[in-house]
Amino acid sequence: MDWITLLRSLQSDFLNRLKSGCLLHCEVEGQHSELTIISGDRLKTLREFCWLMTEKYKRTSPVRDVFINNLKGKLGEEVVKERLADFITEIDYEKRFGGDGKSDFTLTANSLIGVEVKSRHGSIDRVRWSVSAEEVEKNAVIVCILIQEEVNEAQTAYHLLLAGFLPTQMIKLKTGKISFGINQLLYGGGLFSYLEQFQVSANSHKSNLSPSQFIKSPSAPVDLTNFYLTLGDEYFQNGDYAAAINSYHQALKINYNHAEIYYKLGLVNCQLGDYHTGITNYSQAINININYEQAYSKRGLAHYQIGNYQVAIEDYSQAIRINPHIAINYKNRGDVRSHIGDTQGAIEDYNQAIKLNPDYATTQKDRQIARYLLDDKNQLKQVIPIDCDHGISYKNRGHNRAKLGDYQGAIDDYTQAILNGDDIDAYYYRGNAHFDLGKYAAAISDYTQVIKMNYHYINAYYNRGNARLEIGDKQGAVADFHKAADLYWQEGKLAEYQDTQARIIKLEIEASLDILNF
Numbered sequence: 001m002d003w004i005t006l007l008r009s010l011q012s013d014f015l016n017r018l019k020s021g022c023l024l025h026c027e028v029e030g031q032h033s034e035l036t037i038i039s040g041d042r043l044k045t046l047r048e049f050c051w052l053m054t055e056k057y058k059r060t061s062p063v064r065d066v067f068i069n070n071l072k073g074k075l076g077e078e079v080v081k082e083r084l085a086d087f088i089t090e091i092d093y094e095k096r097f098g099g100d101g102k103s104d105f106t107l108t109a110n111s112l113i114g115v116e117v118k119s120r121h122g123s124i125d126r127v128r129w130s131v132s133a134e135e136v137e138k139n140a141v142i143v144c145i146l147i148q149e150e151v152n153e154a155q156t157a158y159h160l161l162l163a164g165f166l167p168t169q170m171i172k173l174k175t176g177k178i179s180f181g182i183n184q185l186l187y188g189g190g191l192f193s194y195l196e197q198f199q200v201s202a203n204s205h206k207s208n209l210s211p212s213q214f215i216k217s218p219s220a221p222v223d224l225t226n227f228y229l230t231l232g233d234e235y236f237q238n239g240d241y242a243a244a245i246n247s248y249h250q251a252l253k254i255n256y257n258h259a260e261i262y263y264k265l266g267l268v269n270c271q272l273g274d275y276h277t278g279i280t281n282y283s284q285a286i287n288i289n290i291n292y293e294q295a296y297s298k299r300g301l302a303h304y305q306i307g308n309y310q311v312a313i314e315d316y317s318q319a320i321r322i323n324p325h326i327a328i329n330y331k332n333r334g335d336v337r338s339h340i341g342d343t344q345g346a347i348e349d350y351n352q353a354i355k356l357n358p359d360y361a362t363t364q365k366d367r368q369i370a371r372y373l374l375d376d377k378n379q380l381k382q383v384i385p386i387d388c389d390h391g392i393s394y395k396n397r398g399h400n401r402a403k404l405g406d407y408q409g410a411i412d413d414y415t416q417a418i419l420n421g422d423d424i425d426a427y428y429y430r431g432n433a434h435f436d437l438g439k440y441a442a443a444i445s446d447y448t449q450v451i452k453m454n455y456h457y458i459n460a461y462y463n464r465g466n467a468r469l470e471i472g473d474k475q476g477a478v479a480d481f482h483k484a485a486d487l488y489w490q491e492g493k494l495a496e497y498q499d500t501q502a503r504i505i506k507l508e509i510e511a512s513l514d515i516l517n518f
Contacts, residue, residue: 003190004227010187011164018124018161030085032162032189038078039157046074047153068151076119076145077104079160084192088115102138107195114139115195119160121147127163130179136168141195144185162188170227172253225255229264236268237489244268259288263295266302271498275302293322297329301495304336312336327356328495392417395426398433407433424453428460435467443467458487462500469507478507 026033050070088105103114116139118129129144146161164185232247266281282299300315316333334349398413414430431446447464465480488497
């Protein structure tokens with residue numbers, strides 16, 4: 001596990017404890033503490049300084065704003081100084097109003113390395129910290145402090161949280177400002193160790209390098225492109241599409257010539273129904289990698305959604321030329337050809353899809369394929385009798401009977417296969433045959449047996465969900481589709497994942513409408 005993943009995991013744990021009030025509080029200077037309390041004489045000294053600053057600059061800004069802004073800043077600096085102690089320079093109470101050189105501290109051992117402190121008051125879920133391009137340029141880290149009490153002239157004590165930090169090498173900002181929430185920060189317990197790497201290299205970097213050049217030197221251990229890609233994937237999986245897009249754009253700022261980033265942006269935009277933007281994203285991925293088979297496939301799907309059928313066929317054809325062993329490309333091209341009336345082309349594609357993935361002939365979501373195959377007289381082959389009690393032979397004959405529409409014969413063969421070896425696939429395919437005959441309870445029973453034998457048998461969840469829908473068990477169907485979607489995602493089957501997510505959303509919307517109508 002890389003250190004960023006570790007600190008993000010710890011940050012997640014910190015947020016859970018923060019919401020429950022179970023925080024780490026250490027009063028020893030130089031040791032990590034999530035909570036710092038400032039009150040009494042210490043707070044009085046800070047107030048006196050802030051009033052002096054207010055008197056000095058009252059002509060340039062409203063008095064109360066000057067006081068509160070200075071107090072917020074100094075409270076945060078006190079927290080960071082207490083936690084890092086002599087590792088950083090002292091708090092400077094003589095800095096000019098309106099700016100302190102864009103760095104609140106520097107490392108004691110290396111004045112090139114700046115530390116900027118940002119203090120905010122607000123709710124955990126809504127508080128945001130912002131940083132400017134100049135602050136990113138001049139500092140190694142942005143340390144974020146959350147003030148639990150509203151800052152005012154009369155407050156007698158403040159409870160301050162070290163909310164986390166962000167290395168500026170993770171922030172690619174050339175102009176303007178960027179803001180971030182607490183869940184985007186790294187856990188504050190790693191701040192000291194992160195800064196320590198710069199102290200180790202202090203003597204070897206005393207040159208004319210700017211702080212940003214030093215920070216971004218080869219000694220930095222972070223693969224930020226992968227970090228933001230992983231973060232975007234996490235947001236995407238959780239349905240937070242806006243955050244996913246933001247994370248992928250952050251990755252692009254680090255590496256604008258990265259085909260996978262554009263590809264994943266395409267996935268998110270198409271999930272949101274913005275197919276035109278998705279097509280632009282996929283095209284950019286293809287411009288970078290002319291042999292990006294998945295980008296052609298997904299672009300074809302997007303073109304199909306907006307009615308560009310011939311273009312969709314061309315994209316699927318290119319994907320097939322690059323890799324002729326991916327069943328879903330034949331299946332999808334067959335769908336387009338079927339839609340435009342090219343029956344023979346659809347049959348050819350469906351046949352090839354089934355050769356590569358026999359499930360396409362039997363799963364409920366692909367019954368259109370089975371219909372086409374039954375219409376193709378070339379598929380009507382004599383089912384070969386079995387002269388021996390061999391489970392595999394029965395299962396294979398069951399497959400052939402199912403393809404020909406003889407579902408009861410298929411059920412009989414799958415049952416024999418089960419009796420000859422308790423074959424998990426035989427249970428699954430028998431469930432499919434029961435489904436096609438409208439015997440949904442029997443199908444559910446077979447799919448449930450498959451899941452008992454293999455908890456990760458994805459299609460058993462998907463097809464059981466379909467069977468439960470047929471008997472009116474929408475809640476059970478949604479639960480099965482959720483499990484199938486999780487497993488599709490884990491195995492990288494994004495097309496199947498998106499298909500399943502779409503079904504879940506549709507069912508949940510229908511459930512909401514049912515409640516309103518009731």
